[in-house]
Amino acid sequence: MMPKKPKSQRPKVKPAPSPFDSLPVEIVVGIFMHCLPEPRMIDPMNRALAPRLLMRVCRGWRQIASSAPLLWYRFRVKLNEPVWNGLELTAILERSAGLPLHITLYNPIQTASIKRVGHLTALSRYCERISHLALDMSVSAFDAFDAYWGKHHEDAKFSSVEELSLPEIYQPVSLTNTIHIFTDASRLKRASLFAFTPQLVAFPCANLVRFDGRAYTIQELASLFFATPNLTECTIHLDLNPINPGLLALPITHTALQHLRVSGNWYNGTAMSDVLLSWNFPALQSLEIQHGVLGEESDRVIASFAQRSLMLQQLSLNIPPRGMTEFVRSFYTPFPSLHTLTVRHISYGFLEMFFEAFAVDSTFLPGVSVLHFPYMDCVIMLTSLMKEAGPGILKRRALQPSDCALEGLVVTSEKLPAGMNFKGLGEGMPKEGLDVLRELRKNGLNVSITWNTVKESSEFVF
Incomplete structure (x- = not known):
């Protein structure tokens, strides 16, 4: 058995250079981003998911992380008890390299008070770069945030916001004052207001192309369509409780709307049918009628859309709880452009009637x-x-x-x-x-x- 040589006498073998070493940083960053299982899992404000962890591995990873703006432009900011201070948030914002920011402001504590903290001051200096803004908090905290921002950061305008998502509230909202922090959002194109109506949140509606709302009355929906001439996609949940017979047949027309999803509270199927029979959307291409809408007069409602929306290509329907025969009979109505039909909540009896x-x-x-x-x-x-x-x-x-x-x-x-x-x-x-x-x-x-x-x-x- 040959004796082992001392380490100093052993031949030194140079490691083969990695093929990645010869690639530009931009290409390596692109490969790294492509290999991520889910980009949304990267959050600069989360200590467990922050890209700054990559910067601690080695100098090469630090270069990759600091050269990848896509790792730094989307994050959540805690309003109270911040994880990061203002200087750390500023460093993160600088690494985003001018990309439009996607920010979620959240308050896990159901409180109406908002503290004046350094990270919100740092964020206010980058307001004009925020293109996507979501607020995850209670109604009282949202009201308090509006008052806080107007008092301490009055000159910081959300003027570049293109997509806005308000707190996910599904019951009618009551506020003492109108929310005014979005009045300068002239570029706003997509808004998810949930139960907040445009009357409660003042913002420019003229350029909206997509809207999502909950618990709206007939009058509020009519006002929304009147104020959004460029709207092409709308998801709306109608609340007819209490029922006002004088408003059920309020005519609503929109010439640009192409995609509509509508649901309702099942208080009175006949009343909901009367509402839909008064709608006229000539450019409609896809229609999804969800729960709480169709009743015993489903054949009249579907026939009305077939006659007024001649460009309708995709139709998605929930089977009504009553009036199965009328529902199946509605499919004898000629749809000039329809090519895809989706039916939800089916039963064996429906399939038998349908396919016969x-x-x-x-x-x-x-x-x-x-x-x-x-x-x-x-x-x-x-x-x-x-x-x-x-x-x-x-x-x-x-x-x-x-x-x-x-x-x-x-x-x-x-x-x-x-x-x-x-x-x-x-x-x-x-x-x-x-x-x-x-x-x-x-x-x-x-x-x-x-x-x-x-x-x-x-x-x-x-």
Whole structure:
């Protein structure tokens, strides 16, 4: 056995240079950002997720972290009891290298008092760079923040804010004073006000293209549409309690609106139908009618949109709690441009009525080429239905070479039925039903069954 040589006599082997050493810092930063599992997990204001931890690894990582503005432009700022002082926040803001800032101001304590702290003073000097602003706090804290900002930072204007999200309050809000800190936000394009109405929060509405609101009355919605001529996308929750019969038929027209999602409180289905029958959106391309809206007169409501919104391409509906026959009958209404229909909260009885008409009558949803059922149990219902009624209930309509041929059947879900894992999904279906789905896929029908979760999206393999 050969004796070991002393370390001083051993040949020194130089480590091979890393290929990353020859790349520009910008490219290395791009590779690093691409490898992050979720960019939103990086938060400069969080000690566990801060990019400054990278700067402690070595000089190379410090150079990468300090040269990556995308690591420093999005963060949350605690109003009271700050994690960082004003100097540290200033250093973070400088590393963002002039990028538009995405900032969330939050107050975990349900208190109305706002302390005068250094990090808010530092933030006020960068107000004009804030393009996305979200406020996560109680109503009283929001009211107090407005008073605090107007008193201590009156000259700091949120003039560059393009996207604004107010506290997620879903009940009607009552404030003693109107919020004025956003009156200079002339670039505002997207606003999520939740239960705060434009009357409670003063801000320019003329350039809004997207709006999200909750617990709005008919009058408030009419005022909103009147003040937003460029609005193209709107999500609204209507509150008709108490019902004012004199306002139910208030005509509302908007010529630019293209995408609408509407829900309501189920106090009176007839009253909600009267409201929707008075709406006119000629440029509408997608419509999603959620819970608490459709009632026994669903056929009249759907027919009204079909006649007034001739550009409607995507329609998403919740099955009403009553009036199933009228709901299915509404699909005989001709939609000139409709190609995708989504139906939620389905039952076996609905599928049976729906496909009995769909399979044999070309006047039933004649232009629809894609059916979407966001409910995993629908797969088992469909295959059971085809076992009882025969495979032709889908095949006859799917394989005919005409304008009313079905091209796609999509089933998605956020969770699987109880006691079933995704890999064993086929075990819950009749074999005959699976054979029909396989045959339809071979003949060109795009049948897809997808299970979506936060972490992954999987597709059933036939």
